[in-house]
Amino acid sequence: xxxxxxxxxxxxxxxxxxxxxxxxxxxxxxxxxxxxxxxxxxxxxxxxxxxxxxxxxxxxxxxxxxxxxxxxxxxxxxxxxxxxxxxxxxxxxxxxxxxxxxxxxxxxxxxxxxxxxxxxxxxxxxxxxxxxxxxxxxxxxxxxxxxxxxxxxxxxxxxxxxxxxxxxxxxxxxxxxxxxxxxxxxxxxxxxxxxxxxxxxxxxxxxxxxxxxxxxxxxxxxxxxxxxxxxxxxxxxxxxxxxxxxxxxxxxx
Ligand code: BV8
Ligand code: ZN
Numbered sequence: 001x002x003x004x005x006x007x008x009x010x011x012x013x014x015x016x017x018x019x020x021x022x023x024x025x026x027x028x029x030x031x032x033x034x035x036x037x038x039x040x041x042x043x044x045x046x047x048x049x050x051x052x053x054x055x056x057x058x059x060x061x062x063x064x065x066x067x068x069x070x071x072x073x074x075x076x077x078x079x080x081x082x083x084x085x086x087x088x089x090x091x092x093x094x095x096x097x098x099x100x101x102x103x104x105x106x107x108x109x110x111x112x113x114x115x116x117x118x119x120x121x122x123x124x125x126x127x128x129x130x131x132x133x134x135x136x137x138x139x140x141x142x143x144x145x146x147x148x149x150x151x152x153x154x155x156x157x158x159x160x161x162x163x164x165x166x167x168x169x170x171x172x173x174x175x176x177x178x179x180x181x182x183x184x185x186x187x188x189x190x191x192x193x194x195x196x197x198x199x200x201x202x203x204x205x206x207x208x209x210x211x212x213x214x215x216x217x218x219x220x221x222x223x224x225x226x227x228x229x230x231x232x233x234x235x236x237x238x239x240x241x242x243x244x245x246x247x248x249x250x251x252x253x
Pocket of ligand 2: 140158
């Protein structure tokens with residue numbers, strides 16, 4: 001990406017930030033990449049290499065082999081526990097503080113299940129796909145945060161004797177109604193929509209950028225790769241969020 005193109009794009013985005021009092025941000029696994037967490041579609045390594053995440057992240061996979069799926073999520077929990085939020089996460093927390101101090105609206109919507117945004121200080125964010133730090137009993141439905149890493153047994157058990165599953169939204173499962181409605185609302189009413197580190201492949205999250213654009217918001221994407229959203233946005237920056245967000249979102253003179 002030539003430096004002068006990035007400079008122009010940065011100026012445009014800073015202009016959008018000055019002009020709006022309502023921003024909606026959608027993040028995907030790419031935002032956690034510079035913390036050392038492989039993205040959802042990165043080739044899986046080690047003993048997971050032979051599994052397709054699209055296959056594992058399903059109710060069918062859990063029904064077929066709960067211990068295997070529980071191990072996969074436990075591995076990812078361990079990985080994220082060993083990682084730290086990166087400058088991209090922290091830049092978003094600063095932007096939220098700045099917008100809210102000025103009485104403006106800031107909504108962070110994430111597809112990520114690692115809770116690195118919360119560890120970076122983000123507040124009130126919308127977790128479209130849940131999190132693997134909360135597990136739910138498949139018998140009595142009790143949900144609770146599970147901080148023990150690694151789990152002593154797979155899958156973890158509930159005191160009622162039931163099996164616990166991660167409280168994430170698997171493929172083929174519907175998203176939490178109220179969370180999706182809030183995300184849709186934020187996309188429809190924002191003046192600026194940022195799509196950060198997502199392949200824009202998974203629905204219904206992938207539609208939010210187009211909802212914002214259709215409602216008249218300025219739209220920006222930051223991703224080292226082109227995505228299906230790229231042709232729709234006002235500014236599509238080829239780059240990584242950990243490196244670019246601190247500069248692009250820094251206090252604008
Ligand atoms: C549903 C939780 C009702 C589990 C996940 C309409 C059309 C077609 C299909 C469908 C449709 N509606 C529904 C579907 C089916 C399906 C779907 O979307 N399939 C797609 C793939 C074809 N959707 C569903 O099933 C959803 N449920 O709609 O219910 C229904 C049901 C059935 C049929 C109809 C309706 C539920 C979807 C939620 C699935 N659960 N996660 C877990 O994590 O284990 S989704 C999973 O993908 C992760 O959460 C992940 O966050 C998400 C999206 O991926 P990304 O975050 O974008 O990550 P990815 O690896 O793909 O990309 C990373 C990006 O970062 C890349 O672009 C890369 O270039 C970039 N990057 C890399 N490094 C950096 C970077 N960017 C910036 N900086 C860097 N350093
Ligand atoms: Zn139970």
